[in-house]
Amino acid sequence: MTSPTSVASVFDEYFAALTSGDAGAAIALALDELDRGVPLIDLLEQLVAGGQAEVGRRWARNDWNVAQEHRATSVSEEVVAALGARATPSGTGRRVLVACADGEWHALPSRVLTAALRGAGCQVTYLGASVPTQHFAQLLHELGPDVTALSCALPTRLFDAREMIEISRGAGIPVIVGGRGFGPGGTWGLRLGAHDWAPDARGALDVLASDALPAFTDAAPPLIVADGAIDAVRRRRRAIRDESMARMTRALPDVARYDERQLRRTEEDVDFILDFLCAALLVDDVGLFTEFVGWLVEILVPRGVPAATVADGLAVVADVIGAEAGPYARALEFLAAGTAVATGAARSAGG
């Protein structure tokens, strides 16, 4: 068969098509490779997913703006659609319901999975990005899949993912999860009751081919949430954000100089910090939060926000949360760990 280097040899040409937003060229190239006998899964993983990973890296470094990222993503989606249309046999294999958690708008990984599963003969129902949970619940009974496959790129959607895992298991249907949102090795997904995790589409095919998933499952085990931290933070969420913004504009000289648009971005960042904090509390993993802070610094530094400002901002959020009595010990501990990460990044940037 084809050598594993086959896809690598056309990758640069493919990525050039992504860069220029030339869907026609990208599709032609992918279909040519398929016709030459390159397995569908290789094209999906190395070309499409590989290309998209590079898109993500360029966006994170601020080499690419959002528009370039979106243009490339939309080309990737067209390529998956074209590959899927060409390679789809009439499946008689397992029935899989593929969905993104509500609020999860990164649809491409689940599209790649859908094409790969169809290529392997599975009967797939693809629900797309941001699936309303109630809709998912109803469709589970209508379709009666053998497996639910959940995709989640952002840990902030873990609350919705947990709800979908509960619903699926409640209907006796096992759940496999994938995507960075479920954590390294899928730890967070497994903690929320998923049966298995796959790092990529090929991994998902392996799980389905193995005996790892039961035909019928019991209900998801209850979560161990000892303190009331999540509810407390969520209840005060808006007040925490507004108070943090007010204090930041008073106390941080950088923020005091922000124009309206920059303030709006900062407000979004504070929202993001609270979302990630709650997600970390949900799976009780400080690593979720510190990793997020590392990423936030990585994103914000090229966009003109120094790591020291991120550290100061986190400290302000912690002050605001801690100013009121409540079950905030875990939240404050996580925020302190996050602040330390940002401070460390600021120190290494300065020295």
Next chain:
Amino acid sequence: MEAVRFALRSADALAATLNLRRTLNCVMDLAVPYFGSWAGLTVVDGQHLRRVDSAGADDFADSARPTRLRDLDTAAVDALEEAFTRPRVHAAPAPPAVLTALGVPPGSAEQLAAPNAHLVTVPLPMRGWGRVVLAVVGRGEPGGAGLDDFARRAATAITAAAAYDERATLAGTLREALVPAPLPVIPGVELGASYRPAQEATRIGGDFYDVTPRADGRWSLSMGDVCGKGVEAAVLTGQVRQSLRTAAVVSDEPATILRLVNDTLLGTHGTKFVTAAYAVLKRDDDGIHVRLAAGGHPPPLLLRGGMVRPVPVRGTLIGMLPDVSFDPVDLRLGPGDLLLFYTDGAPEARGASGLLGLEPIEALLGDCAELTAQAVTERVLQLVLEHLQGRPHDDIALMAVRCTADRPR
């Protein structure tokens, strides 16, 4: 103790799903190994026979076809009739006709030769859906403890699932007719749409959008919001969409088309009104010519060069009054320009801080200059949903039309 545990586990598992195929397979999953080494369900509905068994046979899968009863030999049909009438225990060797009738695989039939082995058949006490017999190949005391209880529980679950299945099929077919159709591909025009009905479970509601080709090569675009919510509203959207399509055959003037729909709605029984925007699009070498009219509908937003402004188009709510007036406008979309249509569910989304309002949507749209039309509607919907934070909301529909940079050919 084990019997109690099994009874509880069966009750939980059978109550979990409403899906017919899953329920039948669940019965099999429970029956083996508890009652024996093989189990099968034979379902006769009218003139057709389907089987599900613990060895993986599944005639309820999409790809499977039922067997016609008349294709079975007479001895097997007789054996089946016998199995439907009362419970039976067949000691080895079981009559071949019985094995054929119940679809016992050769391997399991061979196990019947073992000492103490038997084939038990129990007709399920079904109520109103087909006839079902449960067959088990096992050893020891025939049927073990509790096979009759299990059969009764299985029958209840299967009956409920079958009823749900019929209604789900019916509802699914009707829903297909009521949800927005996929957007067409138009050279030189980029379309995107997002839809979030108030009733999230069924995904149907009172907002609608349509983009359809006209006989003259141009395109008709409509978006609207009928009064009411849920299924009743959805049925009314069906009528309004049909009226719009019919009116489009006799006229190419958006104001006339809206007036015809107004007359149609006034002529029908009951109070029915609708807000709608209607546009006729023509892509030419320089861009898209848009002729637009609206009745009671929020004016679409125009994004041009990073600036956002509403398109001033006014008109009367449709379906309330005999005398209506519409002020259509002509608009030219140059390469990169984007027109965003929305229903009032978006700006009127009520979050913790009150209504979202139009300003945040306009501000976001201003940042969307280079996104695809689909990405634009998704970003706006994302904004609305984040504002709602899971609170209930009205139907929300968004549709974006962008003039692409490349020429349409």
